[in-house]
Amino acid sequence: xxxxxxxxxxxxxxxxxxxxxxxxxxWGLLAFVVLFSGGVQIWYRSMRSQQP
Numbered sequence: 888x889x890x891x892x893x894x895x896x897x898x899x900x901x902x903x904x905x906x907x908x909x910x911x912x913x914w915g916l917l918a919f920v921v922l923f924s925g926g927v928q929i930w931y932r933s934m935r936s937q938q939p
Contacts, residue, residue, distance in 0.1 A: 888931060895924040 898920035905913025 888928075891924060891927050895917060898924075 899917065902913045902917035902920060905916060909912075
């Protein structure tokens with residue numbers, strides 16, 4: 888989970904940098920990073936809850 892957290896933070900920082908620089912694709916990257924991170928967290932929690 889630490890790896891996913893680091894990748895998420897780097898993705899958000901890069902997205903914000905692109906948005907501030909005026910690149911419209913930064914919004915797409917931001918949405919992708921947030922949705923991917925949320926999906927991984929939901930999957931991880933469901934896998935952990937199923938373990939005995």
